[in-house]
Amino acid sequence: MSVKHAILGLLYEKPRHGYEIKTGFEQMVHQQWPLNSGQVYTTLERLVRDRLVEPLGEDVRDRKQYRITEAGKQELRRWLLEPVQKSLLKDEMFFKWLCARKMGFPEIDKMIMNQKKKMMETILQLTQLQAQLDREQHGDMILLIEGGLLHLEADLKWLQCLEEEGSSPAWEVQHEKKRE
Structure with missing residues (x-):
């Protein structure tokens, strides 16, 4: 599972702050895959560094908002279209x-x-x-x-x-x- 791409998918829907990304992910997977808050923020930092996401500033509660960039949309599209390789012989x-x-x-x-x-x-x-x-x-x-x-x-x-x-x-x- 790619946390990077899950975050891009959530940001494609609408701009969000870190905690909203965490809860949105957990709702999407019906609490079956817990997501660590620290992982959300470190992944967001990498996405900003790679110009796939950009910070928007802070909301009324001083929470930093993020949105997906055009490069992020292209990366998300590339990932969605790439077939998944299952490791059948490494059971x-x-x-x-x-x-x-x-x-x-x-x-x-x-x-x-x-x-x-x-x-x-x-x-x-x-x-x-x-x-x-x-x-x-x-x-x-x-x-x-x-x-x-x-x-x-x-x-x-x-x-x-x-x-x-x-x-x-x-x-x-x-x-x-x-x-x-």
Whole structure:
């Protein structure tokens, strides 16, 4: 997630001060990704330095307002049109599974079961959150949740494949042959 681009997006909508950016971001993501105030202000400083944002002065409460520049709008557009690259081959669970098989870890089935349990808990949490949201008011968040549920479903099927592959590591078989 790019805080820089989230700030540009919020400023594209209207000029804002730092705290308004923080709360606007948290509302946009339905409080699912907390944003540190310090991160907002350091990012704003970099955006000003890079001429993507400009300060407007202070409002009636002495809070510095910012607005997006034309260069900022171009950067936001560039980012929005750039496809997202997912790192499908750098999955942490798969790496754990590879290590467990390589070392002959005797609890590999338990490791997979723990992961499945964690995923099922997450599915339950997301399903409960989805049920609490109104589709008209929170349609974007519901779509995000539905995407997350689809990913989790695919990951559960993938874990089933790992289980079916068996926990008999190639390492163990190779070392048994050497012992003979």
